[in-house]
Amino acid sequence: MSLSKNIIIIIISVFMLFLVGCSNNTPAVQSTTEQDTVSETASEDNTISTEAMTDKLEIVSTLFPHYDFAKIIGGDYVEVTLLLPPGVESHSYEPTPKDIIMIETSDLFLFTSELMEPWAHSILENSKLSKDSVVDMSVGIELLAASDDHDHEGETEEEHAAHAEEGAYDPHYWTDPNNAMIMAESIKMALIQLMPENTAIFESNTEVLMAELKALDTGFIDLVQKSDSKTILSGGHFAFGYLASRYGLEHMSPYVGFSPDAEPTPKRIADLIDTVEATGAKAIFYEELVDPKVAKIISEEANVDMLLLHGAHNISKDELSEGISYVTIMQRNIEQLKKGLNYHE
Numbered sequence: 001m002s003l004s005k006n007i008i009i010i011i012i013s014v015f016m017l018f019l020v021g022c023s024n025n026t027p028a029v030q031s032t033t034e035q036d037t038v039s040e041t042a043s044e045d046n047t048i049s050t051e052a053m054t055d056k057l058e059i060v061s062t063l064f065p066h067y068d069f070a071k072i073i074g075g076d077y078v079e080v081t082l083l084l085p086p087g088v089e090s091h092s093y094e095p096t097p098k099d100i101i102m103i104e105t106s107d108l109f110l111f112t113s114e115l116m117e118p119w120a121h122s123i124l125e126n127s128k129l130s131k132d133s134v135v136d137m138s139v140g141i142e143l144l145a146a147s148d149d150h151d152h153e154g155e156t157e158e159e160h161a162a163h164a165e166e167g168a169y170d171p172h173y174w175t176d177p178n179n180a181m182i183m184a185e186s187i188k189m190a191l192i193q194l195m196p197e198n199t200a201i202f203e204s205n206t207e208v209l210m211a212e213l214k215a216l217d218t219g220f221i222d223l224v225q226k227s228d229s230k231t232i233l234s235g236g237h238f239a240f241g242y243l244a245s246r247y248g249l250e251h252m253s254p255y256v257g258f259s260p261d262a263e264p265t266p267k268r269i270a271d272l273i274d275t276v277e278a279t280g281a282k283a284i285f286y287e288e289l290v291d292p293k294v295a296k297i298i299s300e301e302a303n304v305d306m307l308l309l310h311g312a313h314n315i316s317k318d319e320l321s322e323g324i325s326y327v328t329i330m331q332r333n334i335e336q337l338k339k340g341l342n343y344h345e
Contacts (some may be wrong), residue, residue: 057107057194062117063090064314065174066110066137068326069184073205074191077198081106086320089289090313091237095119104129108190113138116171135190140182143169144241146257175311176242177216177330184209212327219334220247227341232309233276235295236287237262239311254294264294276302283340285309289316307336 059080061067067082074080083099084090095103103109104127111120113136124134146169173179188206192199224230224247231250232240238253254264254272276284276298283305286292292306299306312329337343 057191058105059108059110060103060106061110062120063112063174063312065180065312065326066112066183066187069180069187069209070108070110070191072209072325073184073187073202075201075205077195077201078191082314084314086315086317087289088314090116095123103127107133107194109134110137110187110190111135112174113143113169113171115169132190132193135186137183137186138171138173139186141173141179143173144245146170170241172239172311172313173242174326175240176246177213177220178246179242180216180326181210181213184213209327216327216330216334219331223334223337223341223343224248226345227338227343229279229281229341231279231281232285232337232340233272233279233281233283233298234285234287234309235272235292235298235306236285236290236309239287239313240309254298269294269297273298273301276304281340282342283307285336285340287311289314305339307340309333309336 056077056079057074059070059074059078060083061070061080062083064082064084067080070078070080081102083095083102084093100123103123106129109124109129111117111134114121174183184206188202191202195202220243230248231252232238232244234240234251234253236253237255237257238251240251243249244251252272252275254268255262256264256268272284275281281302281304284295284298284302285307286295286309288308288310295306298304310329310333312326315324315329
């Protein structure tokens with residue numbers, strides 16, 4: 001009897017230990033299950049996040065116009081980087097090693113031309129970017145010879161030689177809205193090539209931009225038709241040769257070429273002051289992101305207003321915060337030219 005009781009006690013003890021063990025293990029099993037569920041959810045979230053990132057094309061642009069157009073046309077499917085930091089003058093820019101890496105790892109690189117960015121050729125020559133990943137924005141645009149874009153009368157041989165070294169063509173083709181339309185079309189086609197599934201979206205966004213660019217064209221035609229003066233007098237490096245050529249405007253500047261380091265001769269400044277006084281001009285225009293010291297001299301000597309004529313190479317920090325666009329810049333240029341050229345309804 002005593003032995004039986006001992007056996008029963010042992011059996012009960014083992015059974016109780018089994019129950020306790022099961023009770024302690026059950027929460028651990030539940031915790032593992034919950035952790036697996038969380039992990040699976042996190043994994044799904046990461047997958048979604050990665051897919052969202054890969055859905056966006058990484059685009060690098062050298063100047064503001066194509067940066068702006070790529071953002072508009074690409075919409076939610078692009079991430080566009082402007083190489084120029086806000087406020088930096090474009091002609092003196094040189095890419096940093098970080099910039100070069102950014103270009104070489106991008107899905108699409110948009111550059112103005114080898115004339116505007118002479119460094120682009122060597123980067124592209126040594127990179128693994130495919131032909132579909134690089135767009136020279138000047139392709140399809142009829143470039144103006146630099147000699148056709150400047151008044152060389154009265155230049156010394158040294159000045160003419162300095163100008164000739166600038167290059168055979170004027171690189172500022174985007175200042176003509178009609179050329180901007182060609183640029184927009186080039187960007188659209190590049191995006192469709194890289195992401196054909198979004199063709200309809202890219203085409204629709206391009207149509208909206210094209211309508212705005214055509215409205216600019218109409219605005220400049222109206223400006224010229226209703227202005228007393230047809231000559232733009234600039235105290236800076238004149239970047240509007242394409243616009244002037246398109247709409248039949250003349251222009252004068254004391255500068256030779258486009259280098260930001262170039263300085264005009266005193267004679268050329270004096271000649272422009274005489275022209276302002278002789279023609280009864282209302283204003284002298286100056287350029288963005290460069291100290292308008294020459295324009296100030298002419299303004300003070302000839303007693304005329306100074307007006308900004310924005311070449312849209314790059315934008316300032318304030319303009320970036322404002323969310324300014326190429327179209328807005330050119331609309332403001334129309335209003336400035338109306339004042340300087342004596343526009344009337």
